[in-house]
Amino acid sequence: MRHRRVTPSIQPPSSAFAGFRFPPEVILLAVRWYLRYGLSYRDLEELLAERGIEVDHVTLFRWVQRFTPILANAARPCRHRVGGHWFVDETYVKVSGTWRYVYRAVDQYGQVIDVFLSKKRDLKAAEAFFAGAIRSNGEPAEVTTDRAHTQVRIVAELLPAALHDTTQYANNRVEADHGRLKARLRPMRGLKQDRTASVVIRGHAFIQNLRRGHYELGVDARPGLTLAAAFDELERVI
Numbered sequence: 001m002r003h004r005r006v007t008p009s010i011q012p013p014s015s016a017f018a019g020f021r022f023p024p025e026v027i028l029l030a031v032r033w034y035l036r037y038g039l040s041y042r043d044l045e046e047l048l049a050e051r052g053i054e055v056d057h058v059t060l061f062r063w064v065q066r067f068t069p070i071l072a073n074a075a076r077p078c079r080h081r082v083g084g085h086w087f088v089d090e091t092y093v094k095v096s097g098t099w100r101y102v103y104r105a106v107d108q109y110g111q112v113i114d115v116f117l118s119k120k121r122d123l124k125a126a127e128a129f130f131a132g133a134i135r136s137n138g139e140p141a142e143v144t145t146d147r148a149h150t151q152v153r154i155v156a157e158l159l160p161a162a163l164h165d166t167t168q169y170a171n172n173r174v175e176a177d178h179g180r181l182k183a184r185l186r187p188m189r190g191l192k193q194d195r196t197a198s199v200v201i202r203g204h205a206f207i208q209n210l211r212r213g214h215y216e217l218g219v220d221a222r223p224g225l226t227l228a229a230a231f232d233e234l235e236r237v238i
Helices: 024-036 041-050 057-078 123-137 149-158 172-188 194-211 226-235
Strands: 085-095 098-107 112-118 142-144 163-165
Touching (some): 024 057, 024 194, 024 226, 041 057, 085 112, 098 123, 098 172, 112 194, 123 149, 149 163, 172 194
Antiparallel strands (some): 098 112
């Protein structure tokens, strides 16, 4: 069994919402909507205004950048164990008009294991991605990649005991999954900085895993309300 019933991280001494004019439920609603739906910050500003919540798009950007990593970290103890078969590939996005590479891995259950934004598609980037994923999740028994020499070399160096599959079409699982990220980024009117782009890309993976049931959060909620219930649970501990 991969599942484990746990609770979010213990509440820190001071709330992450201290000093903010808006209540936590408004802030987390905005963050959740932005990460979940194909919205720009101005779209989100308009939707909130229709509900009597006057907040400008710059503030919304700051909320997403601040609270996305906090939420993901608080939810980490509730995350299901990663499967033993990793499918790894890189895709690309534009940041301030320049192409960047996004290394991504999913397991056999469809859980996004890790993501990594890099300026280059080279040996150093592949090593940084795999090292971080292994450090956070342990070593897999099997890895599927394409035949890129950088990935073949890094898997041999860092995961010598793992079965490495590079056969044609074997990596379709993660390649198809890239499309979900691209669809989310399309309405955003451009990513401006590597650091802020990385937060949004990691936030997308976090939301995708929540929606697919890879966290013990919101498990008692009615269908369609799992994500909202999960954020309600996280609100109480951050």
